[in-house]
Structure formats: structure tokens, C-alpha cells
Amino acid sequence: MPAEVYYDDDADLSLIQGRKVAVLGYGSQGHAHALSLRDSGVDVRVGLPEGSKSRAKAEEQGLRVLTPAEASAEADVIMILAPDTAQRTLYAESVAPHLTAGKALFFGHGLNIRYGFITPPADVDVAMVAPKGPGHLVRRQFVDGKGVPCLVAVEQDATGNAFALALAYAAGIGGTRAGVIKTTFKEETETDLFGEQAVLCGGASALVQTGFEVLTEAGYAPEVAYFECLHELKLIVDLMYEGGIARMRYSVSDTAEYGDYSRGPRVVDARVKEEMKRILAEVQSGEFAREWIAEDDAGRPNFTKYREQGASHPIEETGKKLRSMMSWVDRPITETA
């Protein structure tokens, strides 16, 4: 069944302009939501712990910063944009005591609701506004008068108005300029986790690193391998983004197109598809979510090791050198914050 899509004309921005909104967290998503809501005429406060390094940034950008508990007490729409692993404790200590009947609890990703780490009371609205893109792009698009498409879902509709309120919130961050798709917490959470693990982050990183290793181990220059396996990937993905895989195949040489058809399925073969299915099953059963929360509770020993290994991969050193020669590429990721 095709998804239902909503645009600016379907949203009533005044619904969110008439509420007090607390954005808890001021990272990638938090800064984009808080600044864009404010610019859309919404009464916003940011909730951050006393020692948070994000406090100074939010204040510098003209936002009122309170503790998460103070912000939750004051607001009637509370958007949780702290890291997924911090949300359980943040909710229990600072949000739940102030979550009185008729308030709305919003999320940017459904993990804590989907896997039962947070169970809100029955008399509040529970909804999600999840931009399908990184927060810095969400903000940049909004400032440019455009928007990043969002997913909107309602888990609990205590007031009968939860979807309209979520749609208004999505309009406030530019989402309805691009299109908002109605989904469920289950669908958003499971597809988001699968997508970032198997394709977007895990799959793509492993593909790039492995291609780079094969070329450099065979004696080719790391700089040439970097261009082939990482730099040009953006150019290829941009073509897919603009017009699908067909547009990319139209634009590359016939030689590349034949290599794509005849060799690509040998790289991502039936074994890889089976592994993707196992990854999806771990997401659906909650095995991944429980593993990740336990990893965080234990102080992230594996995460830290993986991060160090990734940072010391030879492709990073080569990339750093090459990107410094390309001024248009080497720009800070926090430029919108």
C-alpha cells in the first residue's frame, strides 16, 4: 500500500505555535529542531543538564536553556533529542515527573518506545517526528527555504489531536515543505536501524574500506584507491539521488554499466543477502537494541574499540591529506550549529 504523504497545506502551524515546546538535547537533531521551530514562531526552550557542553552553544544562538526537568515542567510538548542510550534515564528522572495529562511526548527516533525502555502514561500523546537526514542538513535546508522529508507516527493519541500536532511540529522544522510520510514507531525504528546497519553506515563503510584495502594491498597508490573507492562514491550516489539507479547507469560509461551488472551481484551476493536478513531479524526481535543498551551501560568497551579501529584505518590518513587539497570538500560538520 503506498504511504500517505503530507505537505505544507495539510499542516496547521498554529497548533504548535500555540504550545510551549521543550527540546531536550542540542546535538545534531536538537539544534536543528530548536532553531527552526524558533524561526517558525514557536515558543521553544532547550533542556540540557547543568554540565552539558551544548549549553553554551544553545545560549550563544539565542535560545533559553533550562535543565531537562525545568524545561519538561514548563512545556506541554516535550521532544526528546538526547542520545538514544541516555533517553531511558532522562525520561525517568526529568520528564516523567512532569508528564501530566494532555501533554505530548515526542521523539526523533522510536527505539526507546518500540523496545519498551520508556512506557509513558496513557493520558499523554506520544508521537514521532523523524527527519530522514542528518540534523545539520535539516537545519541547512530549513534556512535555505527548503526541508528534509520527515516520518511522522503516533503511538498514543490521548487527546485525539496527536497527529495534527506532530504534523504542525514537522511543518515548524521544514519537513512539510519536502513531504511528510505517515508511519508507525515499529516501522520507523526497524527500517532505520536496518538501513543504517546494513546499507547506509555499516554496509557502505565496509564496502569502501574493503575496496580500498584490495587496491592498496595489490600495490596501487592509496591516493588513487581513495579517489576510486570513496571520493567518487559521492558523485555516483548524487546521480542515484537525483534520478535513481537508472540515472546513474545512464550517466556512467557503458563499460562501467556492464561492470555494474556483471560484477556487482558477485560482491553483494546471496550470502550477503542472507546476512542482511539475519541483521533484520536481530533488529525485529530487539536483540540489537538490548545489546546496544547493555554495551552503553557497561561503559561502551566494544564501541570504543571499534571507533579507535575505524579512526586508525589507513584510508583516513590518505583522505585527510587529499581533502586538505580540496578546499570545497574539507568543511566542518558543525557549520550550521
Ligand SMILES: NC(=O)C1=CN([C@@H]2O[C@H](COP(=O)(O)OP(=O)(O)OC[C@H]3O[C@@H](n4cnc5c(N)ncnc54)[C@H](OP(=O)(O)O)[C@@H]3O)[C@@H](O)[C@H]2O)C=CC1
Ligand atoms: N543524528 C541524526 O541526524 C539523527 C538522529 N536521530 C535521532 O535523534 C535523537 C538525537 O540524536 P542526535 O541528534 O544524533 O544526538 P547527538 O549525540 O548529536 O546530541 C545529543 C544531545 O543531547 C545532549 N544530552 C546528552 N545527555 C542528555 C541528557 N541526559 N539530557 C538532555 N540532553 C542530553 C547532548 O549534550 P552534550 O553536549 O552535553 O553531550 C547533545 O546536545 C536520537 O533519538 C537519534 O536516533 C534521528 C534522525 C537522524
Ligand SMILES: CC[C@](O)(C(C)=O)C(=O)O
Ligand atoms: C543514517 C543514520 C541515522 O539513522 C540518520 C542520520 O538518519 C542516524 O541514526 O543518525
Ligand SMILES: [Mg+2]
Ligand atoms: Mg535514520
Ligand SMILES: [Mg+2]
Ligand atoms: Mg538512526
